[in-house]
Amino acid sequence: MNKLVLDFNDVKHENLSIIGGEAYHLTKLLKKNFPVPQGFIVTTNCFQSFLEQNFLYFLHRSLTKNLSLKDTFYIASNLRHKVIKGKIPKKLKKIIAGKIDKFNFDSVSVRSSATVEDGHNGSSND
Numbered sequence: 001m002n003k004l005v006l007d008f009n010d011v012k013h014e015n016l017s018i019i020g021g022e023a024y025h026l027t028k029l030l031k032k033n034f035p036v037p038q039g040f041i042v043t044t045n046c047f048q049s050f051l052e053q054n055f056l057y058f059l060h061r062s063l064t065k066n067l068s069l070k071d072t073f074y075i076a077s078n079l080r081h082k083v084i085k086g087k088i089p090k091k092l093k094k095i096i097a098g099k100i101d102k103f104n105f106d107s108v109s110v111r112s113s114a115t116v117e118d119g120h121n122g123s124s125n126d
Contacts, residue, residue: 004046005095008039018043022111040099046092054086 006015011027023041030036051057059079063072100108 002045002049003043004049004092005099006041006043007099008036008041011041015043018045020044038103040103042096046095049092050083050086050088053089054082056082056086 003015003018006019008027008030011019011024013024016024019041026036027041030038048057051060056079059075059082062075063079067075
């Protein structure tokens with residue numbers, strides 16, 4: 001089953017590729033009783049679902065092709081515009097709203113990064 005959203009307490013090592021290193025290490029701190037607020041992670045599977053339901057998956061995948069810098073910037077700019085204008089599917093809204101309700105948050109903090117930013121070439125994993 002594709003996990004769309006994971007509670008911090010439910011994260012396992014095998015989830016690393018869908019949550020990124022920063023989120024994974026945050027959950028490790030929580031499990032070692034460091035003072036980390038409860039929360040959840042919106043996974044890359046959730047983002048892929050958003051892309052697919054907004055017919056943006058192939059545009060997104062085209063960024064992995066060997067393109068000129070000019071073409072890459074054009075596609076990235078086009079994709080960014082379409083993502084901002086995209087609709088979050090009702091299923092995803094319901095899941096995320098359910099997590100917010102579960103934790104009874106008065107406010108939320110969002111930390112966003114691509115899982116590739118957390119890799120060996122993106123940031124330090126020390």
